[in-house]
Amino acid sequence: MVNGEAGHSIISPHGGYLGLRSYQMAQIVYDGIVVFCDHFIDRRSRTHDQMVQAARSGKQNIAEGSMASGTSKQTELKLVGVARASLEELLLDLHDFLRQKGFSLWKKDDARAMEIRALADGSPRAYTTYRAYFESSGPEIAANAAICLIHQANYLLDRQLASLEKKFLAEGGFTERLYRKRSLQRRRLKE
Secondary structure: OEOOOOOOOOOOOEOOHHHOHHHHHHHHHHHHHHHHHHHHOOOOOHHHHHHHHHHHHHHHHHHHHHHHOOOOHHHHHHHHHHHHHHHHHHHHHHHHHHHHHOOOOOOOOOHHHHHHHHHOOOOOOOHHHOHHHHHOOOHHHHHHHHHHHHHHHHHHHHHHHHHHHHHHHHHOOHHHHHHHHHHHHHHHHHO
8 A cells, every 4th residue: 555644645545455355356256257258158259358358347447446546536436336337247248148058047045155155254365265166167156156256246346436435525535635735835834
């Protein structure tokens, strides 16, 4: 995290995305989707590329938003929203896959879905925890596992967006900090 002590810097602390649970889950989704697509979607198809790019966008936009937050809370909000939208697009692709292949979509209270969700409570949050679902399972299990993980990432992103909005409304953004700092400097010079 880049330091910026309150009162001493107009650039607020930013970065630290590796510690965000939303980023960790999005990274797991990305790693799982790459394996899923390589195993079950024709590598030459546009769908393969789009699914991998949607998963990548989910992860990358969280990181980019976190880094931009020091000078633009608006950009951070926008990019986290883009991450959320990208994962939603991926979720729809997986639903389409299951429907088109005649596979079932697990319900939220399905024991298998609950098993996958429970794994997120453990540490560390890493792809290796979920590897067997993608590398040693068939397409129905792998797709449903990915759907469970996307729901978890989306839940975390929804909470993150709500928190960012609340913080922005309470504290303002870079332009407001810049104005306050400049006004304070002018008052000091007049004294």
